[in-house]
Amino acid sequence: MSSLQTIQEQMLQAVLAERAAKLRSIRSDDIAGAEDRLSIYHHGYRVRLRDALKNEFTGLQCMAGRRFHALLDTYVKAHPSEHYNIRWYGADLPSFLDETQPWCDEPQLAEMAYVDWAVSTAFDAEDERSMGMADLSAVPAHAWANLRLSMQKHLRVLTVTHNVDAFRRAADSGAKRPHLRRFVHARRILVWRKETTIHYRTLDRDEWPVLNAALGGETFAAMCERLADHHDESTAMSRMVQLLQRWLETGLIQGWTTD
Amino acid sequence: MIDPAGLVSHASPAYLSDKTIAMTPATSSQPLPYLGYGLGLRVDHYEALLANPGNVEWLEVVSENYMVDGGLPLVWLDRFRERFPLVMHGVSLSIGSTDPLDEDYLARLAALAKRVEPAWVSDHLCWTGVQGINLHDLMPLPYTEEALDHVVSRVLRVQDTLKRRILLENVSSYVSFADSQLTEWEFLAAVAERADCLILLDVNNVHVSAQNHGFSSLDYLRGIPASRVQQFHLAGFEQGEHLIIDTHDAPVSNAVWDLYIEAVRRFGRVSTMIERDDNFPPLFELMAELDHARTLAEPLLQDAA
Numbered sequence A: 001m002s003s004l005q006t007i008q009e010q011m012l013q014a015v016l017a018e019r020a021a022k023l024r025s026i027r028s029d030d031i032a033g034a035e036d037r038l039s040i041y042h043h044g045y046r047v048r049l050r051d052a053l054k055n056e057f058t059g060l061q062c063m064a065g066r067r068f069h070a071l072l073d074t075y076v077k078a079h080p081s082e083h084y085n086i087r088w089y090g091a092d093l094p095s096f097l098d099e100t101q102p103w104c105d106e107p108q109l110a111e112m113a114y115v116d117w118a119v120s121t122a123f124d125a126e127d128e129r130s131m132g133m134a135d136l137s138a139v140p141a142h143a144w145a146n147l148r149l150s151m152q153k154h155l156r157v158l159t160v161t162h163n164v165d166a167f168r169r170a171a172d173s174g175a176k177r178p179h180l181r182r183f184v185h186a187r188r189i190l191v192w193r194k195e196t197t198i199h200y201r202t203l204d205r206d207e208w209p210v211l212n213a214a215l216g217g218e219t220f221a222a223m224c225e226r227l228a229d230h231h232d233e234s235t236a237m238s239r240m241v242q243l244l245q246r247w248l249e250t251g252l253i254q255g256w257t258t259d
Numbered sequence B: 001m002i003d004p005a006g007l008v009s010h011a012s013p014a015y016l017s018d019k020t021i022a023m024t025p026a027t028s029s030q031p032l033p034y035l036g037y038g039l040g041l042r043v044d045h046y047e048a049l050l051a052n053p054g055n056v057e058w059l060e061v062v063s064e065n066y067m068v069d070g071g072l073p074l075v076w077l078d079r080f081r082e083r084f085p086l087v088m089h090g091v092s093l094s095i096g097s098t099d100p101l102d103e104d105y106l107a108r109l110a111a112l113a114k115r116v117e118p119a120w121v122s123d124h125l126c127w128t129g130v131q132g133i134n135l136h137d138l139m140p141l142p143y144t145e146e147a148l149d150h151v152v153s154r155v156l157r158v159q160d161t162l163k164r165r166i167l168l169e170n171v172s173s174y175v176s177f178a179d180s181q182l183t184e185w186e187f188l189a190a191v192a193e194r195a196d197c198l199i200l201l202d203v204n205n206v207h208v209s210a211q212n213h214g215f216s217s218l219d220y221l222r223g224i225p226a227s228r229v230q231q232f233h234l235a236g237f238e239q240g241e242h243l244i245i246d247t248h249d250a251p252v253s254n255a256v257w258d259l260y261i262e263a264v265r266r267f268g269r270v271s272t273m274i275e276r277d278d279n280f281p282p283l284f285e286l287m288a289e290l291d292h293a294r295t296l297a298e299p300l301l302q303d304a305a
């Protein structure tokens, strides 16, 4: 007689193994043999994990097309789930694609997967209040230089070298698969949630350094300096106000402090 | 047809007389409410169900779907909570695993129960993984004394944490173990008695497992103590080559409706639910199935009264 632990470990290994094995602990009878019986769990395991990934990586599915299934299979083979919620199973898929042959030869796949996963995690991230224009008007004029913004905690910025957002957009709207384009300069995609709606957009070239400073907790004065590369003094301030307005309207900012 | 006289003779077999039965349960044994006829809440039916609840008297929510930090799932949950009595149904407690209980999972489950205040909380009599790996499947247990002791001690722990009795559901299974000393129903009954927990009887799963293992589904019903049955699930399956596969993605079959009638005769008025996990039809089809359950059960219950 085997211990409960032994039975469970053997069965787990049999399900994870490439081929469904035969286990002596499992009965065969007239209805079905042990191998057939075990194969139901063996098969079901792979289907369930693939389905869970399909739900989260819709942009990747659009991009990978017919290779999507094979791509998921290699991940499922390499990655047993360690989370109680199957919803989180895909957490390591983006880095897997980044590091594993042959997928890493096409960096757009990992880029797409990172965006898909950022959308997924924003979906049920913690609720945060977002600040409006009126909140900022409470900042006294002399305190502006030392103003620091608290951005939404769930907000993600992803570096991409391909038009991956077009694929996600196509997946979301059911539109035709777009053509892949490679950018000369890397761009950055911002993913965030306002109330219950997920948004993603490409950051303007001059926007990223400023947003990065805001995320790093730098002061308003320091943020303005980040515009110096793209603007002269006369236009920097109006651009800064424009960015701030945009961030407020789209719910990126949850609060502020002054020293 | 089940002989009612045969049903009440429920002597205490040896496997019930373990020392754990003498432990005082941390939870009150007050009866839980009767909720009537309900549905498993699924995203596909969110809008339709709020617009027109029809004959749906209560809802079962999958706990893990709402064990999240925020966002849309909890917004919907709160909306349904205002309109329907809710019960929580988990899939990842892994009560039979030899891995330690997942404390993080339990804490989140307890927090959700505090927020939802469900009529009850349920999960499955199974294990879902071991060695830190989750198979995301309801794996059957060997029905041994060792497994029984193990499950009972864990149910007591969970009930202690949640400060309430839980319901355990019988799963559909495709394998049985050479080591099993008890039948599935003896095992389930013993867990319920010794841990003082309740039973969610999935009538479809009884049928599926009976077909797959060649036992009598009526023997199964006879072996379950009526006082422990708090909820029924009704669902559909798929005929495989040799085995039948519990897919929960099809209408309730005639065989399961027949077994439901026997279950109502045996267990009386039990909160009943249609459980569809995939291949979602329009809501009205599930409502029609729910009406069918009512049409079958109510005359029997009125006769009994």
Ligand SMILES: [Fe+2]
Pocket (backbone or CB within 6 Å): B169, B202, B205, B233, B235, B275
């Ligand atoms: Fe069920």
